[in-house]
Amino acid sequence: MPFRNLPSPALWRYIAAMAVRALQLGQLWRRDSSGDVFLVTKLYSEVFSQIAVLRRAPANGTAEGETIRVKVVRGDAGSTLPGYTFTQDAGDEF
Secondary structure, three states: OOOOOHHHHHHOOOOHHOOOOOOOOOOOEEEEOOOOOEEEEEEEOOOOOOEEEEEEEOOOOOOOOOEEEEOOOOOOOOOOOOHHHHEEHHOOOO
16 A cells, blocks of 8 residues: 555545545545544435435444435545545544
8 A cells, every 4th residue: 555654644634635436335424524423324316416324423333313414426536425524444543
């Protein structure tokens, strides 16, 4: 892995700037405004868009609380959720 020697904050900024190739169930996303971590529990398509259903991912491993629907934004680099940062590969501790 070419980024193995980077310090954690630099690696975090690198990953935060990238979109994921495809959204999948079980991915973890961090809300930019609050820092809370959410789990993708469902993906579905509406007429011209894709919706991700997120649920807060607490430290005990069970998803709980209300669900949040977020419209998936697709671009040349991949898919992203506006207002959220993909965290699963960052090695963050929850």
